[in-house]
Amino acid sequence: MYDLRTGNRFTLKQNPLLPGHLEDFEKRVFGVGECEDTADAITRRKPKGRLQVFDGAALAATKDINLDIGLIEPDGTDAIEAKSLSELTLALSADLRGALLELEYLAAELDVELPPLLREKQ
Numbered sequence: 001m002y003d004l005r006t007g008n009r010f011t012l013k014q015n016p017l018l019p020g021h022l023e024d025f026e027k028r029v030f031g032v033g034e035c036e037d038t039a040d041a042i043t044r045r046k047p048k049g050r051l052q053v054f055d056g057a058a059l060a061a062t063k064d065i066n067l068d069i070g071l072i073e074p075d076g077t078d079a080i081e082a083k084s085l086s087e088l089t090l091a092l093s094a095d096l097r098g099a100l101l102e103l104e105y106l107a108a109e110l111d112v113e114l115p116p117l118l119r120e121k122q
Helices: 019-030 038-043 056-061 085-109
Strands: none
16 A cells, blocks of 8 residues: 555645656655566565555454555654544645635636625625
């Protein structure tokens, strides 16, 4: 598994996923160099940081299978730490605000008038 999500926020317009974002993945999974034998590169993989190995059978044998696995902290450390409810609320709020902004840009491009926000009506 390669954790590309942590510390990265991709959007269609403001921060699209580009080939450069996958360079570390390609190096870690397929090795360096264009003409390397893929089977040989696979045997040299070193699980670390964003790249980790999990046993699929062991994951499937657990009662609650959860594939939402974060391998690294957003600041780049390899430790996994539980977030407080307030931190999760702030992160979710930032994600929702970003999504709303994307919708507003799209609506403006399509010349669609959005209804006012509930907070603006009060």
